Amino acid sequence: MGGRFGDGAVVPEPEGEVWHEEWHPRALAVTLAAGALGAWNIDVSRHAREALRPPDYARFSYYEKWLAALADLLVARDVVSPGELSGAAEPSQSPLAAKKLQAADVPAALARGGPADRPGGPDPAFGPGDAVRTRPFSENRMVEGGHTRMPAYAAGRVGRILRRHGTHVLPDASAHDLGDRPEPLYAVAFPAAALWAHPEHPGDEVVLDLWQSYLEPA
Numbered sequence: 753m754g755g756r757f758g759d760g761a762v763v764p765e766p767e768g769e770v771w772h773e774e775w776h777p778r779a780l781a782v783t784l785a786a787g788a789l790g791a792w793n794i795d796v797s798r799h800a801r802e803a804l805r806p807p808d809y810a811r812f813s814y815y816e817k818w819l820a821a822l823a824d825l826l827v828a829r830d831v832v833s834p835g836e837l838s839g840a841a842e843p844s845q846s847p848l849a850a851k852k853l854q855a856a857d858v859p860a861a862l863a864r865g866g867p868a869d870r871p872g873g874p875d876p877a878f879g880p881g882d883a884v885r886t887r888p889f890s891e892n893r894m895v896e897g898g899h900t901r902m903p904a905y906a907a908g909r910v911g912r913i914l915r916r917h918g919t920h921v922l923p924d925a926s927a928h929d930l931g932d933r934p935e936p937l938y939a940v941a942f943p944a945a946a947l948w949a950h951p952e953h954p955g956d957e958v959v960l961d962l963w964q965s966y967l968e969p970a
Contacts, residue, residue: 756905773815775815776815779815779818779819780815780818782819782822783797783818783819783822784853784862785852785853786822786825786826786831788851788852788853788861789831789848789851789852790848790851791825791829791831791848792825792829793866793926793927794866794868795899795921795923795926795927796825796926796927796928796929797821797822797825798899798923798927799898799899799927799928800821800822800824800825800828801817801818801820801821802899803821803824804817804820804821804824808820823837831846831848832846868920868921869917869918869919869920870919870920870921870932870934871919871934872919872934873919873933873934873935873936874935874936874964875936876916876936876964877936877964877967878913878916878936878938878964878967878969879913879916880913880914880915880916881912881913882912882913882969883910883911883912883969883970884910884911884912884913884938884940884967884968884969884970885908885909885910885911885967885968885969885970886902886906886907886908886909886911886940886962886966886967887902887907887908887965887966887967887968888907888908889907889908890902890903890904890906890907892924893924893965894924894925894928894930895924895927895928895930898924898927898928899923899924899927899928900923900924901923901924901961901962901963902962902963902966903960905947905948906942906947906958906960906962909942909946909947910942910946910970911940911941911942911943911946911960912940912941913938913939913940914938914939914940914941914959915938915939916936916937916938916939917936917937917938917939917961918936918937919934919935919936919937920934920935920936920937920963921933921934922934922935922963922965923963924963924965935963935964935965936963936964937961937962937963937964938961938962938963938964938967939959939960939961940959940960940961940962940967941957941958941959942957942958942959942960943955943956943957944956944957944958
C-alpha cells in the first residue's frame with residue numbers, strides 16, 4: 753500500500769515515542785518469540801500479514817495486523833490447534849517447546865538478527881551508475897497472489913543503481929517455502945518525479961532495495 757494516493761499526509765511521531773498502547777510491546781515480544789521457534793521465516797510472516805482479509809487489513813492497527821497474522825501462522829503451521837488458540841481446548845505440550853527463546857538469550861538473539869545474505873545465485877547483471885527499469889508489474893511471478901518486495905508504485909519506473917548489497921534470499925520464493933533462490937540485491941534510486949505525478953519535491957529521491965529479477969536494463 754506504500755505510495756498509494758488518498759490516505760492523507762504522513763504525520764511523524766513525536767521524538768522518543770515508541771509505543772502507543774501498553775499491549776504493543778507485548779505484541780512485538782510474542783511475535784518475535786514465536787518466530788524464534790523456527791516454524792517460519794520473516795518472509796512467511798510478512799506474507800501472512802498481507803494475506804489478512806482486506807476489510808480486516810484496512811481497519812486493524814499496526815500491531816493488530818501482527819497479532820492476527822501470528823494467530824493464522826500458529827494454526828497453519830500446527831504450532832497450536834484452533835481450539836487451543838480460542839481457549840475451547842486445553843493446551844498440550846508443543847514439540848517446539850524446547851526451542852523457546854529464554855529471556856536471558858533475547859538480547860543476543862536480537863543483536864544477531866536473521867541474516868538473509870546467501871552464497872551462490874546468478875552473477876550480478878548491474879553495477880553502480882547503471883540505469884535500470886523495474887518490471888512493468890509488481891506481482892510475484894512464482895506464486896499467484898504471492899509475496900513480493902517489489903512496490904507497486906515503482907513498477908515500470910526508471911532508476912539508477914547506487915550499490916550492490918551482495919546476494920540475498922529472494923522473498924518471492926522464501927515466503928512460500930520454495931527455498932532461498934538467492935539473487936543479487938541492489939539499492940536503486942528513483943527521482944520522486946519518476947514515481948508520482950505531482951510530487952511535492954520532484955528532485956527528491958526514493959531508494960529501494962530490489963532483487964535482480966525485478967530489474968532490466970533501461
